[in-house]
Amino acid sequence: MQQIISYLAIGLGAGILSGFLGIGGGLLIVPALVLLVGFSQHQAQGTSLALLSFPIGLVALINYYKAGMVNFKAALFMLITFVIGSYFASKFAVTLPENIIKKVFAVLLLAYSIKLFMDK
Secondary structure: OHHHHHHHHHHHHHHHHHHHHOOOOHHHHHHHHHHHHOOOHHHHHHHHHHHHOOOOOHHHHHHHHHOOOOOHHHHHHHHHHHHHHHHHHHHHHOOOOHHHHHHHHHHHHHHHHHHHHHOO
């Protein structure tokens, strides 16, 4: 049950960021699955593709699936809250000044970049 709650929270967070900043949810989903749920990088990427990329990432998804790196259960649970978060965050984001959105986006990218740089 705790794992399903984690999947729902990750989906909601990714949906909010996608709707709020217009970014792909993978920016949040991949690191969240690795850091919070314990997925391998490959499995996190494959699961993110299952959630976000039909039909764009279908070819890549097939390769990850063949390698056993896709968790469809996780993708389904995150998809539910991703849609909800994206809808409400986008309604809110369009009411904010562009400079606020740019600053939030920059801080998120910087924090993620520092984390990637500091990892071994």
